[in-house]
Amino acid sequence: MWRTARESVCLICRSAATPRKAVLEPIQPGISQRNYATRSQERRPSRMVLSDRVAREPSRYKKEGEGDSRFRKPQNRQEGPFGGMNRTVANVDRSRTSPARDSRDRDSDSRDKDDRDKGKEGAHRDYKALKMQRALATVPYHQRMAVKSRIEEIESFDQFDLVPEIKEAVYNDVLKGMVDIKPTPVQRLAISAMLGKPLGERRIRKLAGDELKREEFLLAAETGSGKTLAYLLPCIHHLRVSEKEDVDVQNYNKRLEAEKERRNGQPVSEWLDNFEPHPNTARPRVIVLVPTNELVEQVLNTAKSISHLAKFKVRPLSANYNPAKIQRNLYSPGGVDMIIATPHILAKIAERDPNILSRVSHLVIDEADSLFDRSFSPETGKIVDRALPSVRQLVLCSATIPRRLDNYLDAHFPNITRVVTPRLHAIPRRVQLGVIDVAKDPYRGNKPLACADAIWSIGKDASEHEDLDADEMDVKRIMVFVNERETAQEVTEYLVSKGIDAVALHRDTSDQRQEEALAVFTTPEPLKVSKAEAEEQRKATIGLRKRHLPNTKVIVATDLASRGIDTVAVRYVVLYDVPHTTIDFIHRLGRAGRMNRRGRGIVLVGKNDRRDIVREVKESMFRGQALI
Numbered sequence: 001m002w003r004t005a006r007e008s009v010c011l012i013c014r015s016a017a018t019p020r021k022a023v024l025e026p027i028q029p030g031i032s033q034r035n036y037a038t039r040s041q042e043r044r045p046s047r048m049v050l051s052d053r054v055a056r057e058p059s060r061y062k063k064e065g066e067g068d069s070r071f072r073k074p075q076n077r078q079e080g081p082f083g084g085m086n087r088t089v090a091n092v093d094r095s096r097t098s099p100a101r102d103s104r105d106r107d108s109d110s111r112d113k114d115d116r117d118k119g120k121e122g123a124h125r126d127y128k129a130l131k132m133q134r135a136l137a138t139v140p141y142h143q144r145m146a147v148k149s150r151i152e153e154i155e156s157f158d159q160f161d162l163v164p165e166i167k168e169a170v171y172n173d174v175l176k177g178m179v180d181i182k183p184t185p186v187q188r189l190a191i192s193a194m195l196g197k198p199l200g201e202r203r204i205r206k207l208a209g210d211e212l213k214r215e216e217f218l219l220a221a222e223t224g225s226g227k228t229l230a231y232l233l234p235c236i237h238h239l240r241v242s243e244k245e246d247v248d249v250q251n252y253n254k255r256l257e258a259e260k261e262r263r264n265g266q267p268v269s270e271w272l273d274n275f276e277p278h279p280n281t282a283r284p285r286v287i288v289l290v291p292t293n294e295l296v297e298q299v300l301n302t303a304k305s306i307s308h309l310a311k312f313k314v315r316p317l318s319a320n321y322n323p324a325k326i327q328r329n330l331y332s333p334g335g336v337d338m339i340i341a342t343p344h345i346l347a348k349i350a351e352r353d354p355n356i357l358s359r360v361s362h363l364v365i366d367e368a369d370s371l372f373d374r375s376f377s378p379e380t381g382k383i384v385d386r387a388l389p390s391v392r393q394l395v396l397c398s399a400t401i402p403r404r405l406d407n408y409l410d411a412h413f414p415n416i417t418r419v420v421t422p423r424l425h426a427i428p429r430r431v432q433l434g435v436i437d438v439a440k441d442p443y444r445g446n447k448p449l450a451c452a453d454a455i456w457s458i459g460k461d462a463s464e465h466e467d468l469d470a471d472e473m474d475v476k477r478i479m480v481f482v483n484e485r486e487t488a489q490e491v492t493e494y495l496v497s498k499g500i501d502a503v504a505l506h507r508d509t510s511d512q513r514q515e516e517a518l519a520v521f522t523t524p525e526p527l528k529v530s531k532a533e534a535e536e537q538r539k540a541t542i543g544l545r546k547r548h549l550p551n552t553k554v555i556v557a558t559d560l561a562s563r564g565i566d567t568v569a570v571r572y573v574v575l576y577d578v579p580h581t582t583i584d585f586i587h588r589l590g591r592a593g594r595m596n597r598r599g600r601g602i603v604l605v606g607k608n609d610r611r612d613i614v615r616e617v618k619e620s621m622f623r624g625q626a627l628i
């Protein structure tokens with residue numbers, strides 16, 4: 001995964017490298033390679049933009065698009081969020097965004113009323129700055145509502161035709177301790193679809209000359225909406241069901257039982273090791289690809305918590321493990337059913353042993369926009385190509401669908417079923433965004449001071465609401481996002497000098513420190529600090545003319561920590577730099593307000609930042625709309 005144009009470093013091997021040629025080059029007939037190269041250079045830094053037609057039915061779009069100039073890409077379009085800065089006319093397809101539709105697109109909750117109250121003014125706001133950058137999109141209104149009505153039919157995990165042990169694991173392990181557990185919108189849609197309940201125009205792709213049928217799904221849903229369970233549960237269900245029908249596994253189990261009987265209670269491990277490895281040894285049937293080592297661990301933990309009851313073997317493959325451990329994970333004689341891997345490691349292993357991908361029936365590509373982007377697409381592509389002949393369900397999953405990915409899907413998976421939730425590309429509804437103008441008094445351009453002040457006020461506010469009789473106080477977790485790794489280090493040092501417990505997280509941070517830092521932010525448990533300890537620290541700093549903020553923990557991170565990392569307990573996100581794209585806005589602010597929790601975003605806007613963009617993002621958040 002390449003974080004920003006400047007920070008072109010692989011998150012897996014952590015080494016700088018020359019960006020490889022994109023597999024997802026835009027398809028622009030008539031543009032010669034040479035011209036195209038010049039164009040890409042002109043467009044640098046290359047920024048992805050969100051697709052505005054994610055939920056469309058593929059065939060319908062094709063029909064409309066064929067030979068129709070309205071649906072062709074404008075030839076001289078400047079891409080990127082700030083690419084259209086000198087335009088005088090918004091490059092907007094008016095047929096898709098009439099004011100009437102705009103007003104209907106809004107969430108159906110209380111914000112509708114607010115907008116009605118505002119009358120024409122609310123309904124006719126058109127986010128000019130965002131549209132001029134062509135970075136923001138809405139899912140067509142009629143498709144959202146159609147999806148919504150289907151979502152409302154399912155109230156509980158019990159309504160899915162899942163293997164009973166899987167449902168038990170959801171209630172007793174994965175979501176243990178929660179009350180009133182209900183599937184989220186994406187779970188309702190995706191689990192139904194993957195278990196075979198048609199979602200409108202679902203199509204099954206027949207492979208030429210082959211009886212094998214393959215289903216393809218795109219799960220596109222907002223951040224923190226439970227996409228991991230949405231794909232894991234049906235995959236595990238199919239794994240369990242197919243195991244019962246698998247002749248090789250059945251025969252193996254019979255031989256194993258016979259051997260156990262023959263040995264009369266003696267261990268059979270030696271027999272397994274030397275004579276009879278499991279048919280699934282190094283032949284997993286489910287593969288989940290994710291872009292980073294941290295996400296491998298996160299998805300692995302969720303899958304493991306289901307595996308205790310649902311009885312399957314899941315193993316990780318990532319740069320976190322040494323070659324010997326990887327070998328053991330894959331070639332263990334007991335077999336492996338599911339692999340959670342980063343593409344670089346898996347592609348390398350598959351080159352040596354192509355049979356590894358020969359029995360894959362379910363292939364999931366999580367964070368698909370990253371995995372089909374420049375840095376990952378060669379490896380992802382190799383894995384997809386090798387696994388596809390046996391794959392029954394291919395699942396692509398992401399909270400943001402850039403136009404490039406959208407075009408790629410059109411070209412390579414034209415029949416993909418698009419499972420799109422009503423709030424795709426929207427920032428979680430309970431996150432409020434505050435803006436601090438650092439160009440004005442009292443900061444006059446001193447951004448680090450503004451950041452430290454914001455953190456201090458969060459800490460102070462929290463301590464004012466503390467229970468006076470309690471021995472401990474809550475620790476607030478705050479994520480600060482910057483665009484460049486150098487800034488991460490500088491800001492961290494400044495915050496520490498102001499008595500704030502801050503750590504930097506970027507590609508130069510050692511793996512162990514990254515793990516430690518993230519652990520504090522990914523645990524859902526409340527963090528506490530004893531008041532006596534805090535008081536001691538306060539006294540210790542009196543003579544030093546230094547202050548100390550005891551009840552906050554801060555991580556200053558680049559995009560390394562913005563994708564997929566499940567930070568359910570984080571309520572505060574500070575955008576130290578205005579993000580380059582709406583995609584970055586979505587992922588960074590999406591670390592707070594997960595699963596309908598309350599959250600607060602604070603963006604620091606400097607003299608050279610695009611205030612109009614920030615204003616429109618804030619406004620679309622207020623109105624509960626998707627960023628387009």
Ligand SMILES: Nc1ncnc2c1ncn2[C@@H]1O[C@H](COP(=O)(O)OP(=O)(O)OP(=O)(O)O)[C@@H](O)[C@H]1O
Pocket residue numbers: 174175178181182183184187221222223224225226227228229398399563564565566568590594595
């Ligand atoms: N039905 C549910 N009810 C309550 N909590 C849930 C439910 N499903 C998942 N969760 C929890 O919600 C959190 C977010 O889930 P997950 O990480 O899968 O979100 P995501 O959609 O993949 O987010 P992102 O796009 O940022 O990667 C997790 O802590 C998960 O345990």
